[in-house]
Amino acid sequence: MISPVAASWRVVLYEGEGSHPLGADERFEATSALLERGYAVSNVRPGGRLPNLGHADLLVLGRFVGEKPPHVEDALGEVRLHFHQLDEGIIEAGAASVLALVEAEQNEQNVTPPGGWKPWFPVIDFDRCTNCMQCLSFCLFDVYGVSGDGKIQVQNQTNCKTDCPACSRVCPDVAILFPKYKAGPINGAEINSDDLRREAMKVDISSLLGGDIYALLRDRSEKAKSRFSKERDDERALKERMRCLKKLQEGLGDLEIPAEVISSLPSMDEIQAKAAEAKRKAEKALQQQEQSKHDV
Amino acid sequence: MANPCQLLYCHCAYAKVVPREVKQEVLKQLSESGVAFDAVADLCEMSARQDPALLQIAQQENVRIAACYPRAVKWLFAAAEAPIQEQTHRVLNMRTESAAEIVSRLLSTEEITSSNEDMAAVEETPIEETQVEEP
Ligand code: SF4
Ligand code: SF4
Numbered sequence: 312m313i314s315p316v317a318a319s320w321r322v323v324l325y326e327g328e329g330s331h332p333l334g335a336d337e338r339f340e341a342t343s344a345l346l347e348r349g350y351a352v353s354n355v356r357p358g359g360r361l362p363n364l365g366h367a368d369l370l371v372l373g374r375f376v377g378e379k380p381p382h383v384e385d386a387l388g389e390v391r392l393h394f395h396q397l398d399e400g401i402i403e404a405g406a407a408s409v410l411a412l413v414e415a416e417q418n419e420q421n422v423t424p425p426g427g428w429k430p431w432f433p434v435i436d437f438d439r440c441t442n443c444m445q446c447l448s449f450c451l452f453d454v455y456g457v458s459g460d461g462k463i464q465v466q467n468q469t470n471c472k473t474d475c476p477a478c479s480r481v482c483p484d485v486a487i488l489f490p491k492y493k494a495g496p497i498n499g500a501e502i503n504s505d506d507l508r509r510e511a512m513k514v515d516i517s518s519l520l521g522g523d524i525y526a527l528l529r530d531r532s533e534k535a536k537s538r539f540s541k542e543r544d545d546e547r548a549l550k551e552r553m554r555c556l557k558k559l560q561e562g563l564g565d566l567e568i569p570a571e572v573i574s575s576l577p578s579m580d581e582i583q584a585k586a587a588e589a590k591r592k593a594e595k596a597l598q599q600q601e602q603s604k605h606d607v
Numbered sequence: 608m609a610n611p612c613q614l615l616y617c618h619c620a621y622a623k624v625v626p627r628e629v630k631q632e633v634l635k636q637l638s639e640s641g642v643a644f645d646a647v648a649d650l651c652e653m654s655a656r657q658d659p660a661l662l663q664i665a666q667q668e669n670v671r672i673a674a675c676y677p678r679a680v681k682w683l684f685a686a687a688e689a690p691i692q693e694q695t696h697r698v699l700n701m702r703t704e705s706a707a708e709i710v711s712r713l714l715s716t717e718e719i720t721s722s723n724e725d726m727a728a729v730e731e732t733p734i735e736e737t738q739v740e741e742p
Binding site for chain 2: 500
């Protein structure tokens with residue numbers, strides 16, 4: 312699991328007491344430009360208070376009346392305020408100059424810039440999830456894991472392959488969301504009766520593959536080994552993986568696995584090792600689940 | 608303009624799933640309205656990082672969030688161990704609603720209750736606030 316990390320800092324467009332207001336267009340354009348670059352922005356108005364969102368550094372921009380001290384710390388040194396005057400020059404130069412000011416301050420303070428990753432990862436709807444562990448067994452990239460109390464958990468979000476929603480297709484309970492997916496119900500749209508009908512027709516992935524998701528991959532791997540033992544090369548291995556996935560797709564409908572994901576699948580040996588590990592984890596969690604049912 | 612709600616706008620900066628014209632228009636009208644609001648680049652990215660800001664937002668009361676599908680937003684917060692529950696958090700969906708609808712619901716001065724809202728959450732803990740030092 313990614314350990315909790317606060318955003319590098321928050322930009323505050325301060326228009327409270329002791330400052331002149333910005334024009335509506337200036338406010339909009341500055342906020343929009345900062346958000347596009349991944350910054351969080353708070354707009355503070357006269358009489359308004361700034362909610363504590365846990366940021367250690369706040370970059371406070373405003374048209375202050377008089378001089379501001381450049382940096383102020385709270386008594387515990389936990390929150391630092393960095394003030395910057397938005398002078399006429401900056402305002403006239405527009406949003407790009409506000410952005411430049413923020414980035415210059417960021418470099419000066421050695422703050423990590425935001426962004427750099429498209430946040431694509433599965434999110435579990437625990438109102439629907441039955442903890443069957445099919446997603447854990449299916450994913451080859453260790454995105455899923457099991458919590459201390461035996462529950463399925465998304466543990467390695469950044470391992471997820473951008474734009475690949477395949478695990479949501481194998482979930483028998485329509486419990487896996489990808490909020491940035493184009494269509495419902497995977498994007499979080501309410502589940503309608505058509506979706507449920509489709510799910511009812513969905514082949515149980517483990518029965519499709521003879522009780523083990525990777526059995527097909529393994530069988531094919533064995534056949535491939537005997538067939539290509541002397542001449543196996545990357546191209547053949549790739550073709551083999553694609554055949555396996557095609558077979559999966561025949562059973563499950565279009566999994567929409569992007570070509571880059573198919574080409575970056577682990578080797579057959581790695582797949583076998585991962586399958587064994589996932590199976591072990593899933594079995595352990597399911598046993599734990601059974602045990603706790605008996606204990607109740 | 609006084610508004611009893613905390614307003615949170617999600618810009619969905621790293622994907623094109625929220626229609627650009629809707630999110631820009633919502634942001635523009637919020638900027639013109641004169642209300643205080645918080646804006647984040649991407650709630651999904653914050654959830655993946657388990658950004659502590661999500662817990663702070665979850666602990667606020669009477670929060671309106673302009674983002675996407677309420678079910679997605681609910682479980683993004685939950686994944687970051689910052690669950691929003693019934694009654695205090697309303698999620699407005701910029702993927703399906705018009706900018707005008709979103710803005711009018713954001714700026715409504717009515718308090719959020721379980722009876723008048725689609726999706727809300729109660730959290731007992733009041734938010735701690737940092738008063739910005741008066742310049
Ligand atoms: S496949 Fe679906 S129901 Fe099964 S554990 Fe994963 S999310 Fe839950
Ligand atoms: S919560 Fe919704 S609107 Fe916000 S970043 Fe995620 S997908 Fe986009």
